[in-house]
Structures are given as structure tokens and as C-alpha cells.
Amino acid sequence: MVNYKAPQVIKPNMHILAVGINTYLNPKYSLNFAKNDAEAFAQSLKAGAESIFGSVNLTSLSDANATRTGIMAALDKIKSTAKPEDVFVFYYAGHGVMSTGNETEKPLFFLVPYDVTKMYEADDILKKLGISANEIGEFSKNIKAQKQLFVIDACQSGGAIQTLASRGAAEEKAIAQLARSTGTYFIAASGTEQFATEVAELGHGIFTYSVIEALKGSCKSQDGKVTVNLLKSCVEDLVPELSKKHKGQPQFPTGYGFGQDFPIVICK
Numbered sequence: 001m002v003n004y005k006a007p008q009v010i011k012p013n014m015h016i017l018a019v020g021i022n023t024y025l026n027p028k029y030s031l032n033f034a035k036n037d038a039e040a041f042a043q044s045l046k047a048g049a050e051s052i053f054g055s056v057n058l059t060s061l062s063d064a065n066a067t068r069t070g071i072m073a074a075l076d077k078i079k080s081t082a083k084p085e086d087v088f089v090f091y092y093a094g095h096g097v098m099s100t101g102n103e104t105e106k107p108l109f110f111l112v113p114y115d116v117t118k119m120y121e122a123d124d125i126l127k128k129l130g131i132s133a134n135e136i137g138e139f140s141k142n143i144k145a146q147k148q149l150f151v152i153d154a155c156q157s158g159g160a161i162q163t164l165a166s167r168g169a170a171e172e173k174a175i176a177q178l179a180r181s182t183g184t185y186f187i188a189a190s191g192t193e194q195f196a197t198e199v200a201e202l203g204h205g206i207f208t209y210s211v212i213e214a215l216k217g218s219c220k221s222q223d224g225k226v227t228v229n230l231l232k233s234c235v236e237d238l239v240p241e242l243s244k245k246h247k248g249q250p251q252f253p254t255g256y257g258f259g260q261d262f263p264i265v266i267c268k
Contacts, residue, residue, distance in 0.1 A: 011054035012085040014264075015078045015145065018042040019071060021094035023063045026117040032200070034093035035062045037153055037208040041091050044215040048226070048265025053087070066094070066114045068129050079143045087264065088145040090136075093208060096154025097130075099123045109133040109160040111152070133160040146182040147262045149228050153207045157188035157254075185228040185257035187211075187235060206246065207253055210238035217267030224268065229261040 020038025022031050038060065046056045059074050075090075082088055095112035097119045099105075105123075110130035118125050126132075140148055152160055189207035202209045211231065219234030220226050226234075232255045243251035 011052070012087060012147075013083070014049050014053040014056045014087045014089065015082050016042055016045060016056065016058045016089045016091070017061070017071075017074050017078060018058065018091045019061045019066050019094065020092075021063055021066045021112075021114055023114075024095070024117075025064075025115045029095055029112075029116075029119070031094065033204050033208075034153070037093040037204050038062065038091060040204065040212055041093075041151070041208055041215075044212045045089065045265060048215055048267060051266050051268075052263060057081075064114055068113045068115075068131055071111075071113060071131060075139055079139070082143055082145040084144050084146050086145040087147045087149070087262070088143055089149045089151070089264070091151045091153075093153040093205065095119060096152065096157045096160070097126070099126050109157065109162070111136075111154065133162075136160065140184055147260075148184045149231075149264065150184075150186045151211060152186070153189045153205050153211075155190060157190055160186065160188055183228065183257065183259035183262050185232060185255065187232050187253060187255045189239075189253055190251055202242075202246070206243045206251060207235070207239055210235045210242060210253075213238065215265055215267075220267045224266050225263040226265045226267060227261045227263045228257065231264070232257065 018038040018041060020035040022033070022035040024030050042058055042060060046058055049056050059078065061070055061074060078088065092111055096109060097112055098107045098109055100121050100123050101107035110126045110132050112119055112130055116125060116129045136150065140150070189205065204212070214231050214234040215226060217224070217226070219230055221230060235253055236255065239253045240250035243249065
């Protein structure tokens with residue numbers, strides 16, 4: 001008699017970095033719901049992910065802790081522990097801005113951490129204290145986790161997608177074919193020239209409210225899964241509808257992804 005013992009399936013882990021900035025060093029930049037957005041996103045994702053991942057490791061940064069130094073240190077720590085089979089999720093709610101650019105440099109999208117005291121026509125400050133779309137792209141390339149999701153709730157955040165999606169079509173196709181188990185997706189709240197809006201009656205920014213609704217199952221598949229592609233599609237439908245209802249004009253999120261679709265939550 002032969003006793004067959006099935007090999008134990010080792011679940012991948014999920015690593016989340018959630019950044020939300022309400023209070024800025026420059027008080028005129030302060031927001032109402034960014035911190036709440038980050039907390040609600042992280043908890044919704046964590047609740048739905050725990051049944052399909054070995055562990056869900058959450059790092060949260062807000063307000064004065066969400067400086068360039070603090071955010072980059074948190075990213076480096078996750079990069080040192082994430083394994084190829086793991087999933088990495090980066091969420092940011094706060095200000096975002098396109099740099100002015102000049103004759104030799106094209107305008108570039110920057111996340112605006114807590115201690116950036118001037119956003120507009122302040123490229124030197126942004127380079128020193130902000131986090132550029134190029135740096136986000138470099139981190140994405142260097143972290144070992146092969147499945148990644150970046151969710152950016154900030155004004156002009158479509159500028160990040162524009163930069164990150166600028167790789168050639170042939171290269172993009174080759175990457176997807178070479179690594180069928182990999183997938184990297186970016187979802188941003190608005191276009192390059194558009195502003196992301198907060199709505200008091202929702203208690204959130206419209207974009208994040210839509211993301212949370214999707215994570216809770218408003219767009220789940222028949223088996224209860226929400227994949228990154230389904231999340232992207234759901235948000236692209238919900239945001240224009242909600243923004244037109246609450247603000248009178250539609251806000252259009254932008255997204256970009258390559259590689260394999262993958263689940264991030266199971267809705268029960």
C-alpha cells in the first residue's frame with residue numbers, strides 16, 4: 001500500500017505600503033480625506049486578501065511620517081523582504097503634480113510628500129523632496145515581487161501612467177511573453193491635466209471610494225475574486241459616474257498594465 005502525501009502548497013505573501021497625507025508642512029496644501037482614504041483602502045484590501053495569501057504585511061505612513069525619506073525607506077524595507085512569488089501593492093493619497101520642465105527636460109509627474117512646501121514652478125524642490133514617476137518605475141523594476149499593483153489617488157496622476165507606459169510596444173509584448181506569471185498594473189485617479197476630487201458626503205476621494213467599493217465586491221467575478229484587471233475596469237466605470245453625480249462633471253481615471261492578470265481579494 002502506497003501512501004501519497006500531497007506537497008504542501010506555500011502561499012505567496014502580500015506586501016502593502018499605504019501612504020495618506022492630510023496635513024502638509026505648508027498648511028494651504030492640507031487635505032480632508034487622504035489619510036482616511038489610505039486607511040480604508042488598506043483595511044479593505046487586507047480583509048479580502050487574508051484568505052488567499054500566507055500573510056498580508058501592511059506598512060502605513062501618514063502626515064509628517066510621509067516624507068520622501070520615510071516613503072523611500074519603507075519601500076526599501078519591503079524590497080529587501082519581498083520574494084518573486086509575492087504580491088506588492090503601493091497606494092498613495094495626497095497631492096501630485098507635473099513639473100514645469102524646460103528645454104532639456106520634459107514635464108514629469110511627482111508624488112508630493114509632507115514636507116514639499118511649494119508644488120508649482122518649483123522643479124528643484126520637487127527633485128529634492130518629491131518622488132518622481134521615474135523613481136516609481138525603477139522601484140517596480142528592481143523589487144523581486146513579480147506581481148505588482150500601484151494605486152495613485154492624486155491630481156494629475158495620469159502623468160505617472162504616461163511616463164510608466166512609455167516603453168515600446170515590442171518591449172511590452174516581449175516582457176509579457178517572457179514572464180507569463182508576472183503582472184504589473186498602475187491605476188491613477190485622473191488624467192495628466194485633471195484634478196482628483198474629494199466629496200464630503202462620501203468621506204473619501206471619488207477615486208478611492210470607487211476602488212474600495214470594487215474591493216468589497218461591487219465588480220467581483222462569479223467565484224468571488226477581484227483581479228487587478230477587474231479592479232481597473234470597475235474603477236474606470238465607477239469614477240466618471242460618481243464624479244458627474246457629485247461634482248457635475250466626470251473625472252476619468254487612467255490605467256496601464258502588462259503581463260498576467262492576478263487576484264488580490266476574495267469577496268465572501
